[in-house]
Amino acid sequence: MFPAGLRLALVATLVPAGLLAVDSAPRVAPTRPGLAAANQGPAAVGKPSSLPVTRLMGLEYFVLRDVTALLGFKSTWVESTRRLTLLDATNRIELTGGSREISVNGLRVFLGNPILQKGGALFISKTDLERCLTPLLRPALLGPLLGRPRIIVLDPGHGGQDNGMENKPLKLKEKALTLDVAQRLKKLLEARGYQVVLTRTDDRQLGPDKQTDFLTRADITNRAKADLLVSIHFNSLYPDTKTSGTEVYTFTRAGQRSDRAWGAIEKDDAETTPSEVNRFDPWSALLAHCMHREVIGTLKTFDRGQKTMHSIVLRGLKCPAVLVESVFLSNDSEARRAATPAYLQQIAEGLASGIGAYADLLDRISPKPTAHPAVSPSNSKS
Numbered sequence: 001m002f003p004a005g006l007r008l009a010l011v012a013t014l015v016p017a018g019l020l021a022v023d024s025a026p027r028v029a030p031t032r033p034g035l036a037a038a039n040q041g042p043a044a045v046g047k048p049s050s051l052p053v054t055r056l057m058g059l060e061y062f063v064l065r066d067v068t069a070l071l072g073f074k075s076t077w078v079e080s081t082r083r084l085t086l087l088d089a090t091n092r093i094e095l096t097g098g099s100r101e102i103s104v105n106g107l108r109v110f111l112g113n114p115i116l117q118k119g120g121a122l123f124i125s126k127t128d129l130e131r132c133l134t135p136l137l138r139p140a141l142l143g144p145l146l147g148r149p150r151i152i153v154l155d156p157g158h159g160g161q162d163n164g165m166e167n168k169p170l171k172l173k174e175k176a177l178t179l180d181v182a183q184r185l186k187k188l189l190e191a192r193g194y195q196v197v198l199t200r201t202d203d204r205q206l207g208p209d210k211q212t213d214f215l216t217r218a219d220i221t222n223r224a225k226a227d228l229l230v231s232i233h234f235n236s237l238y239p240d241t242k243t244s245g246t247e248v249y250t251f252t253r254a255g256q257r258s259d260r261a262w263g264a265i266e267k268d269d270a271e272t273t274p275s276e277v278n279r280f281d282p283w284s285a286l287l288a289h290c291m292h293r294e295v296i297g298t299l300k301t302f303d304r305g306q307k308t309m310h311s312i313v314l315r316g317l318k319c320p321a322v323l324v325e326s327v328f329l330s331n332d333s334e335a336r337r338a339a340t341p342a343y344l345q346q347i348a349e350g351l352a353s354g355i356g357a358y359a360d361l362l363d364r365i366s367p368k369p370t371a372h373p374a375v376s377p378s379n380s381k382s
């Protein structure tokens, strides 16, 4: 579990982001000669920026059917003017007026603003379209494209005085489980050729207080020049012992509330100034979607959704980042499983599959260097 209450006003050095403009200096994908350019992304689809914008509830929205046609999807009403299904050869997306929750190929994804109904049409917010839905459905439209990740930072949540969540009857401490999973995942990723850095390798807090600890983790990640970060956590909801399942978080998109802030008695926590990591929103959404699908597919846990939070660890990162709440230590059945090395290995394998799926996807959609007869790999110094 990750406390989201702390806030830190980091200086935002961002210029207002254009449509899906992510990084002015995209990383270069290492060449992988064995991989064919099998998928260069969809042909002949336009960018959503060319659509007319409608102002609703003080925000910019697009008509959903216009968007889907532009993205190359066929849309069908499941329930007239309220529930719409988008289909192409490989994807099925369901959206419902009045709801933030959408289904992307059977996975629950929570948008930052509800889909709105007006005049017989459904509308999606510009931020959700550009920084969540389009990245999941048409990642090839993102630009400039990031290359295949090479340096991965794993962040085992908590440590030292901060035990994280606990299951006292089973003597489980979140800080020990996160480190165990991170070490297993490191081995799996190194065997696949990634360079892996852990934010901590033993039982310690990375600073005199929690805020310093969080910032140190972000600093380690940025200094490592990470291509992505995965922060590993276990969930808890005592005294509720029934709730179970997996959640995958990204940092909340600028101008939107975190998922927690949509609770009935919670205050709006939207931030108008983008944070450093918001530059990577589309990529974080895509990474989270891959992690979400693979972890739930591996563990067969209940899907609690892809969500967002204002995490201090994620806020200042200069790379795409996700935080995974794998299972609930407050749920007896999940905690008993988490007490076994075999299950921790399964969690690590699910996370490794998610990172692998994201990396493969970036590989497929990255422009391939054109071969030049004068420069062959044999005479290149690299």
Ligand SMILES: [Zn+2]
Residues within 6 Å of the ligand: 001, 002, 157, 158, 164, 165, 174, 232, 233, 234
């Ligand atoms: Zn935690």
